[in-house]
Ligand SMILES: *[C@@H]1O[C@H](CO)[C@@H](O)[C@H](O)[C@H]1NC(C)=O
C-alpha cells in the first residue's frame with residue numbers, strides 16, 4: 535500500500551513538471567549577494583532551451599537597481615498567439631513590447647524596471663538578470679564617436695542643446711545600441727531618457743534641449759557611429775544618411791521644398807559623386823565638412839558649377855561627417871562606390 539502511494543505521488547510530480555511553468559504578478563527582485571545572476575525559472579541557464587510557460591499566465595517582476603549599478607536582462611522566449619506578449623518598462627517610462635526574444639540584451643539604469651508577461655496560449659519563457667557597477671568619468675566632446683566599440687561615459691553640451699544621429703554598424707540588426715544609455719545633465723542621477731536603440735528607431739535626429747551624459751555599459755566590438763552636434767543650426771533639418779553600397783551606384787533624392795533637408799555622409803568609406811540633377815535652376819547645394827556653419831562651409835554649387843566640378847571624391851576616413859544642404863528645391867545625387 536505504502537509503495538503504491540509513493541508511486542502515485544511520483545507520477546503526480548512528473549505530470550506537474552511536464553505541464554510547464556506558472557508565475558504570478560508582483561514579484562520583487564533585488565540585487566543578489568555578490569551580484570549573482572537571477573534566473574527565472576531558477577533551474578534555467580542560457581545554454582538551455584526556454585521552458586514552457588503555461589497558458590493564461592499573467593506575471594510581473596519589478597527589478598530594483600541600486601544607485602551606481604545597472605541591470606542587464608536577457609530573455610529567451612516566444613509567445614504563440616496574438617494576445618500574448620512580453621513587456622518592459624524602464625525608469626523613464628519607455629515601454630518595450632515584444633513577442634519573441636532570442637537573448638539580445640537589454641540594459642536598465644536605476645532605480646528599477648518592470649518585466650511583465652501575459653499569455654493566452656502556451657509560450658516559452660525564461661530570463662536572466664545581472665547587476666553590475668560602472669564608474670563614471672566625464673570627458674570632452676568629439677563630433678562623430680564610436681558608439682559601442684568601448685565602454686565610456688561622457689557629457690556633451692552645445693548652444694540650443696544637443697543632437698544625436700546614429701550610423702549603426704548593421705542597419706537592420708542594431709541591438710548593440712541598447713547598451714548605450716542617455717541621461718539629461720552632467721551625471722547619471724535619475725535623469726535617464728532612453729537608450730540609443732530606442733532613439734534610433736525613429737530614424738531621425740534626436741534633440742535634447744539640455745546638456746546630456748552618454749554611457750556605454752558594454753563593448754560590442756562593432757563599428758556603430760554616433761554623431762553629436764550642437765543643435766542650434768540644425769533643429770529643423772531632416773537628415774538622410776548615405777548608406778555605402780560597395781561595387782554599386784547609389785541615387786538619393788533630397789527634397790527641401792517642404793522641409794529643410796540634407797544628405798549626410800558618416801560611414802567611413804570612399805565614394806565618388808558622379809551626378810547631380812536639380813530641377814529648379816535657382817536651386818543650390820552647400821557642402822559642409824562638419825555641422826553647418828561659416829567655418830565648415832566648403833562650397834555652394836548650382837547645377838552649372840556642379841556639372842563643371844564632377845566627379846567629386848569624398849574619402850571619409852577621418853572621424854568627421856560631410857553634409858550636403860539642398861538650399862531650395864530638390865536635388866538627386868548619384869554616388870559611385872568602388
Ligand atoms: C553555459 O554557458 C556559459 C557561457 O555562456 C558557460 O560559462 C557555462 O559553463 C555553460 N554551462 C554549462 C552547464 O554548459
Ligand SMILES: *[C@@H]1O[C@H](CO)[C@@H](O)[C@H](O)[C@H]1NC(C)=O
Pocket residue numbers: 616617654
Ligand atoms: C484577443 O484580443 C482580441 C482583441 O484584442 C479579443 O477580441 C480576443 O477575444 C482576445 N482573445 C482571447 C483568447 O482573449
Ligand SMILES: *[C@@H]1O[C@H](CO)[C@@H](O)[C@H](O)[C@H]1NC(C)=O
Pocket residue numbers: 678679680683756757853
Ligand atoms: C573607432 O574605431 C575604429 C576601429 O573600429 C578606429 O579605427 C577609429 O580610430 C576609432 N575612432 C575613434 C574616434 O575612437
Ligand SMILES: *[C@@H]1O[C@H](CO)[C@@H](O)[C@H](O)[C@H]1NC(C)=O
Pocket residue numbers: 704705706707
Ligand atoms: C546584419 O545582421 C543580420 C542578422 O545578424 C545579418 O543576417 C546580416 O548579414 C547583417 N548585415 C550586414 C551588412 O552585416
Ligand SMILES: *[C@@H]1O[C@H](CO)[C@@H](O)[C@H](O)[C@H]1NC(C)=O
Pocket residue numbers: 804847849872
Ligand atoms: C580612399 O581614397 C583615397 C584617395 O582619395 C585613397 O588614398 C585611399 O586608398 C582610398 N581608400 C580605400 C580603402 O579605398
Ligand SMILES: *[C@@H]1O[C@H](CO)[C@@H](O)[C@H](O)[C@H]1NC(C)=O
Pocket residue numbers: 815816836837838839
Ligand atoms: C551658377 O553659379 C555661377 C557661379 O556663381 C554663376 O555664374 C551662374 O550664373 C549660376 N547659374 C545659375 C543658373 O544660377
